[in-house]
């Protein structure tokens with residue numbers, strides 16, 4: 001029977017630390033600010049928006065809310081992002097996805113300067129993660145300041161995407177060995193699967209990425225020492241698809257017809273095979289929000305430093 005990877009407990013620890021840092025920045029004249037941009041009223045986005053607002057309030061981060069109708073034009077949206085780029089009160093922006101289908105989301109995401117791209121979705125942030133220029137954040141262990149040869153590279157201005165960053169933090173917190181282990185990831189999105197694969201590679205795991213066209217998914221998942229599922233398909237991962245003793249991380253969020261929330265993993269059968277498992281809710285979700293707050297503070301800490309060359313072009 002698996003033990004639980006308690007994301008809520010880790011998130012509370014991270015938020016306590018963030019709260020202290022917010023207070024100390026305030027003493028130095030820096031009021032930490034997070035922008036939240038919501039277009040339309042997608043229920044999942046509204047829920048994430050409200051959860052993040054509440055979390056900001058609890059740690060003392062000032063939330064700057066931008067709620068736009070789904071009729072907003074691309075020009076208006078881009079002008080809004082340009083204004084945020086130059087707004088010194090805002091240290092990072094959370095853009096709730098998806099944007100309306102007629103809007104080119106990549107165009108909007110890439111208009112945000114990397115210094116405020118605290119969810120690491122822009123092409124520059126993605127490139128820096130892929131080039132191992134921003135992975136100092138996951139190579140350095142939680143709560144320590146071990147210097148690294150990467151520490152002084154200019155790319156420390158980049159941020160890691162919050163959900164996969166949270167997965168790595170959760171595994172580190174529970175001292176799950178990663179180096180040399182086989183991590184199998186299901187899902188290849190830019191928000192979760194792909195950056196998570198890059199982070200596992202940076203930590204020298206052997207990585208397999210699966211997706212909806214993968215043949216015989218079970219033959220892949222049964223090889224995993226660490227199995228991460230991020231598909232949004234309830235019940236996709238059953239006990240017979242998991243190697244005994246594997247660590248199972250369920251990133252998926254699915255709302256069932258009775259209103260309950262569940263992940264991708266059939267918890268009842270998988271808990272009997274795994275050694276560690278995340279619950280849904282209470283696993284990856286709370287850590288994602290905590291990482292967003294941590295990234296915002298990290299950005300604010302840099303706000304009194306000289307801007308890098310990519311800023312104010």
Ligand code: NAD
Pocket residue numbers: 163186187188189190191192193210211212213214217230231232233236251252253254284285286288289
């Ligand atoms: P997405 O729709 O962009 O990507 C889903 C991925 O799953 C795709 O790569 C697809 O190929 C793969 N997939 C779909 N069906 C599959 C199948 N039957 N077998 C194998 N692979 C399959 O979604 P996303 O943004 O990456 O999010 C994935 C899930 O994670 C969703 O449930 C989302 O709500 C959840 N999520 C949770 C958090 C959190 O904080 N816990 C954050 C972001 C996303």
